[in-house]
Amino acid sequence: MRTDRLGILLDQFDKAREQAEVRLTGLGDEEYLWEPVAGCWSLRRRAEVRTPRAFGPGEWVMDLGAADIPASEYSQVAEEAASGLTVEEIAGLWSVTPARVEEVLAFTGVPEPDETPVTTIAWRLAHLHYQFAGAWEWTFGDHKQDPKLMVDFSPSAAVTLERFWPTVDRWRESVGQVTDEQLDTVGFSQYPYGSDPEEPFISALWGNNYELIHHMAEIALLRDLYRARG
Structure with missing residues (x-):
């Protein structure tokens, strides 16, 4: 077990990712899109959107309010x-x-x-997907693509997970190579939605760990509720 700053954050991320993959095993399409209450935010066909700022590059878009x-x-x-x-x-x-x-x-x-609205498993996975895709693009990539247009959202749970894990793993692989100097560099991440450009990278890295942990915990609870519905 590493005790350096980066090592601790990587160990935390790896454990959270491992648990998340286990908890997502067997996810089906009905459960993925399940809306447990009225007024949920989810993924919808572009022609069926209910929220004013729904976004995505393809037919299926992600709900977003004003x-x-x-x-x-x-x-x-x-x-x-x-x-x-x-x-x-x-x-x-x-x-x-x-x-x-x-x-x-x-x-x-x-x-x-x-x-705040209740969000579906599909919404939460979509949120994580475009955030990790965008975080990589605006930290290690070309700093050009709009994160909200980088992921073609899908109504299929299997397709989503097939695309999601490589995105997460690419982020993890690149983060594993950063130096102490880069950890302390303000604006090393230029992710455009949030305060990353004004923070040292270690703060942005901590924030991405937090996003993975708390959204996966929410997804796990939704899976429990779906299994126990009745």
Whole structure:
């Protein structure tokens, strides 16, 4: 077992990936697209979208609602402002108006909990897929492709997993080669959706581990609920 900074993060990632692959064994199409409650976000044919910013390069697109700053991220916006980013720059990061950023920065007290939609297994896998594809492109690739247009989403669980794991493994292989200097380099990842360009790469790497762990835990729970439905 490695105890260096990169080694610890790689061990964490490898364990999470191993568990995730086991928990996804036997995933079928019906379960993959199962909507346990009304109003779920999922993958849908382009002609059947229900959300204003659904995206994807092909026939099947991924639900996405109107742009906003969730209450859980108010503190992040405050940190971005404290770091020297202008209101206009922050608005660009969150795809909202400067007025919305000013509203968030002026807020005092405890914000109401976010109301977020339940998302299907298909949605969560799609989210992870384009994030890992985009993270690789904007860290080790050409820094050109829009992450939201890099993955051709599929209604087939088998096809999705066949494409997903190589994407994840390519990221892991490249991360395994980074140096200590690169770990500490601010902007080593230029991933365009989020704060990666303003962070040392070790922070972005930690964030990608977190994404894999918490979304796979959610998928595992959905699988449990699907099996126990009745």
